[in-house]
Amino acid sequence: MPIKNSLYRLLGARMIYKNLPFLYFLCGLGVIYIGNVHFAERNVRKVQTLQHELREQRWRYMTVKSDLMYQSTPTMIERSVAEQDLHFLTSNPVVIR
Amino acid sequence: MKEVKRELLIRVYIVALAMVGIACLLFYKAAKISIVEGEHWRSMGDSLYLKYMPVIADRGDILAADGSLMTTSLPFFDLHVDFRAEGLREDIFKANVDSLAYYLSRYVNTSVSKTQMRDWLIQKRRNGDRYALLTKGVSIRDLERIKTFPIFRLGKNKGGLIIDRQHVRVKPYKLLASRTLGLDRENAQQIGLERTFDSYLKGEEGQRLMQRVTGGAWIPVSNLADLEGRRGADVVTTIDPEIQDIAEYALLDGLVASNGTKGTAIVMDVETGAIVAMANLGATGSGYDEDYNYAVGFSSEPGSTFKLASVMALLEDEGADLTTPVDMGGGTGKFFDRTMKDSKMHGIHMSTLQEAFELSSNVGIARLVQDYYGRDGRAGQFIKRIHEMHLHEPTGIELDGEGAAMIKDPAKKEDKWSGTTLPWMSTGYECRMTPLQILRLYNAVANDGKMMKPYIVSQITREGRTIKRFRPEVVDSRIASSATIKKAQQLLQGVVETGTAEEYKPDYYMFSGKTGTARTDYYDPNSPRKQYMASFAGYFPSDNPKYSCIVMVYDPTKNGFYGATSALPVFRKIADRCMGINRDLLAQTELPDTIAYREGMRLVGWSQKEELNEIMDVIDMDANVEGQGDWARLAGGKEMEMEVKDVLEKNMIPELYGMGIRDAIYLLENRGIRVSFHGIGRVKGQSVQSGQPIIKGSSIHLTLG
Numbered sequence: 001m002p003i004k005n006s007l008y009r010l011l012g013a014r015m016i017y018k019n020l021p022f023l024y025f026l027c028g029l030g031v032i033y034i035g036n037v038h039f040a041e042r043n044v045r046k047v048q049t050l051q052h053e054l055r056e057q058r059w060r061y062m063t064v065k066s067d068l069m070y071q072s073t074p075t076m077i078e079r080s081v082a083e084q085d086l087h088f089l090t091s092n093p094v095v096i097r
Numbered sequence: 098m099k100e101v102k103r104e105l106l107i108r109v110y111i112v113a114l115a116m117v118g119i120a121c122l123l124f125y126k127a128a129k130i131s132i133v134e135g136e137h138w139r140s141m142g143d144s145l146y147l148k149y150m151p152v153i154a155d156r157g158d159i160l161a162a163d164g165s166l167m168t169t170s171l172p173f174f175d176l177h178v179d180f181r182a183e184g185l186r187e188d189i190f191k192a193n194v195d196s197l198a199y200y201l202s203r204y205v206n207t208s209v210s211k212t213q214m215r216d217w218l219i220q221k222r223r224n225g226d227r228y229a230l231l232t233k234g235v236s237i238r239d240l241e242r243i244k245t246f247p248i249f250r251l252g253k254n255k256g257g258l259i260i261d262r263q264h265v266r267v268k269p270y271k272l273l274a275s276r277t278l279g280l281d282r283e284n285a286q287q288i289g290l291e292r293t294f295d296s297y298l299k300g301e302e303g304q305r306l307m308q309r310v311t312g313g314a315w316i317p318v319s320n321l322a323d324l325e326g327r328r329g330a331d332v333v334t335t336i337d338p339e340i341q342d343i344a345e346y347a348l349l350d351g352l353v354a355s356n357g358t359k360g361t362a363i364v365m366d367v368e369t370g371a372i373v374a375m376a377n378l379g380a381t382g383s384g385y386d387e388d389y390n391y392a393v394g395f396s397s398e399p400g401s402t403f404k405l406a407s408v409m410a411l412l413e414d415e416g417a418d419l420t421t422p423v424d425m426g427g428g429t430g431k432f433f434d435r436t437m438k439d440s441k442m443h444g445i446h447m448s449t450l451q452e453a454f455e456l457s458s459n460v461g462i463a464r465l466v467q468d469y470y471g472r473d474g475r476a477g478q479f480i481k482r483i484h485e486m487h488l489h490e491p492t493g494i495e496l497d498g499e500g501a502a503m504i505k506d507p508a509k510k511e512d513k514w515s516g517t518t519l520p521w522m523s524t525g526y527e528c529r530m531t532p533l534q535i536l537r538l539y540n541a542v543a544n545d546g547k548m549m550k551p552y553i554v555s556q557i558t559r560e561g562r563t564i565k566r567f568r569p570e571v572v573d574s575r576i577a578s579s580a581t582i583k584k585a586q587q588l589l590q591g592v593v594e595t596g597t598a599e600e601y602k603p604d605y606y607m608f609s610g611k612t613g614t615a616r617t618d619y620y621d622p623n624s625p626r627k628q629y630m631a632s633f634a635g636y637f638p639s640d641n642p643k644y645s646c647i648v649m650v651y652d653p654t655k656n657g658f659y660g661a662t663s664a665l666p667v668f669r670k671i672a673d674r675c676m677g678i679n680r681d682l683l684a685q686t687e688l689p690d691t692i693a694y695r696e697g698m699r700l701v702g703w704s705q706k707e708e709l710n711e712i713m714d715v716i717d718m719d720a721n722v723e724g725q726g727d728w729a730r731l732a733g734g735k736e737m738e739m740e741v742k743d744v745l746e747k748n749m750i751p752e753l754y755g756m757g758i759r760d761a762i763y764l765l766e767n768r769g770i771r772v773s774f775h776g777i778g779r780v781k782g783q784s785v786q787s788g789q790p791i792i793k794g795s796s797i798h799l800t801l802g
Contacts, residue, residue: 062166063236069338073338074674
């Protein structure tokens with residue numbers, strides 16, 4: 001019977017009771033761990049979405065910019081103002097002073 | 098009681114046994130899965146939740162000298178429609194098909210009518226097509242608009258719009274230097290800079306281990322940077338977009354005017370050999386396009402532009418001088434059994450080397466060369482001089498496919514040197530070179546004899562930092578003695594002052610150069626018509642050259658076939674505009690006395706005193722002020738007089754002569770007079786004379802000029 005008793009004592013309520021704070025701590029760690037994983041994954045997703053958005057914005061910028069670059073070449077400008085009879089200067093500028 | 102207890106115990110044991118049995122079974126199964134079949138299941142799990150994903154590196158950009166983008170990668174989208182998309186219910190489709198057809202026919206496929214589009218949509222819907230091609234190559238801006246169309250605006254799964262992205266190399270400047278920049282395409286060879294610098298541009302494709310997490314996202318398992326792809330480096334060229342624009346469109350206009358089949362124009366920085374513009378145009382079905390890099394790849398007989406080399410050889414060997422007399426034979430001359438002709442029968446006989454060069458006389462130059470080098474086996478000396486000018490070598494520009502130069506050598510049997518080779522070669526036949534190779538010689542003359550290697554890429558950068566720099570390279574610090582170079586410069590200037598290019602002599606700066614007209618099919622007696630190649634090579638401004646330039650127009654058929662009529666106008670236009678954007682190259686023209694100081698001359702009409710004072714301040718002019726009021730005008734005498742008064746003080750129509758239209762309208766309409774005018778400039782005439790009383794509501798017409 002002594003063996004049985006000591007076994008009871010080992011696995012007994014007192015032991016569990018004594019280590020309960022530690023078990024709580026472990027559970028807490030577990031919860032934090034799971035939460036952290038979700039949090040990290042959400043961040044990764046957010047980063048990916050933002051990266052995608054950033055890329056799209058860059059494409060949009062580049063598309064608009066390349067249009068603008070083309071429109072602002074001297075020849076294109078001359079063509080677009082030809083109606084107003086504006087042309088490139090073909091004579092030497094005169095310095096007044 | 099005991100019976101009951103026993104029975105209960107037995108039942109409990111049975112249940113416990115069953116539990117233990119199940120537990121064992123579970124344990125066995127678990128062990129089997131994880132140990133015995135472990136390998137299989139683990140790899141299967143990996144393939145579902147873990148995979149290596151290629152990280153495709155973005156290709157680098159090609160930049161102009163000023164950093165603006167000449168080639169970049171942009172996404173374009175191919176659009177398909179899933180007509181059996183989940184959310185695309187019959188009622189939604191029916192309600193919106195009309196308006197969708199309207200938008201599609203208006204913005205996406207403008208070649209079909211709204212009804213045709215509607216029929217197409219209904220047809221596809223009936224067939225239940227899940228991947229019907231709508232359009233290809235839509236830009237991101239258009240895509241955004243398309244996404245707002247009816248049905249499509251329902252979203253990805255409901256609207257059925259399927260978007261496939263692909264990256265396309267885009268040249269924002271479109272035509273400009275497009276062949277030089279090159280192409281990067283699938284299933285075909287790359288060309289141009291895309292090809293030469295592919296190893297830098299392409300970057301490194303990487304592989305990354307990704308893990309699938311809830312929500313369908315893939316996240317990198319580890320941050321092993323060495324597995325990540327690297328964006329390609331950027332290639333910075335020496336091309337100046339503004340000058341490229343000038344050259345490209347000047348060439349285009351020139352080709353249209355002369356109806357040439359192809360043409361090229363190159364502008365090079367004299368001091369460094371940097372190519373600032375390289376335009377290549379060839380006739381396509383409907384106009385001209387950059388279809389081949391003629392400047393680098395197309396070698397042909399240069400014609401008269403080669404005479405510069407011939408004359409320089411003569412000068413260097415002191416075989417002739419600028420004043421050496423020569424018989425131009427009136428325009429024809431016989432060399433052995435062949436007759437050489439000048440481009441025009443000019444009828445001039447006795448002349449000098451200088452005049453023969455300026456008039457581009459084939460006979461004159463060939464005669465001089467033949468007289469000196471044609472005897473005693475001295476032809477080899479001529480070739481030696483040509484070699485000293487590096488005309489037999491490729492330029493080594495960083496573009497693949499450079500055309501080979503061909504200069505015959507009397508010492509080589511396979512070159513088939515004959516008696517007529519020397520005279521014909523001296524006028525630019527029986528030899529071949531590319532436009533760039535010719536330009537290199539003219540550039541060296543402009544650069545006082547220092548020959549630079551033409552180059553088009555100045556550096557390679559990654560994220561803005563230079564990883565490789567290309568510096569100007571000297572091919573030969575002196576291709577001829579400085580006396581020869583001086584004389585060559587003098588000759589080239591003479592061509593423009595009094596020679597074949599005189600008609601296009603500019604009036605406020607000078608360029609130097611040489612016209613060239615070469616028959617390209619003289620060897621073909623069956624040619625239906627004579628074909629020519631017109632060229633002009635030179636540099637500007639003459640006194641302190643900044644740019645050298647060559648223009649070639651192949652097979653011009655309209656408005657003359659001469660270098661002076663087809664290529665020179667293009668050169669002149671390029672030179673004019675380049676000088677226009679480099680005003681510091683121009684000698685400043687200062688009027689000795691500005692109009693304001695001319696005695697007895699009234700400078701301008703009445704203008705607002707404050708504005709006039711401001712102008713006077715800026716140009717630092719003083720004047721004696723007389724009178725009082727808000728309006729003023731200047732009069733020039735020994736000293737400037739400024740007359741000031743209130744022009745409307747007596748309620749009379751003022752003198753409007755010389756007044757700006759803005760002031761005139763302000764003045765008159767404030768007093769209720771309606772003003773009409775025609776012309777541009779300042780007021781020249783007024784329909785109601787000054788001194789007439791102002792009548793409210795009356796009208797006046799002004800003539801400007």
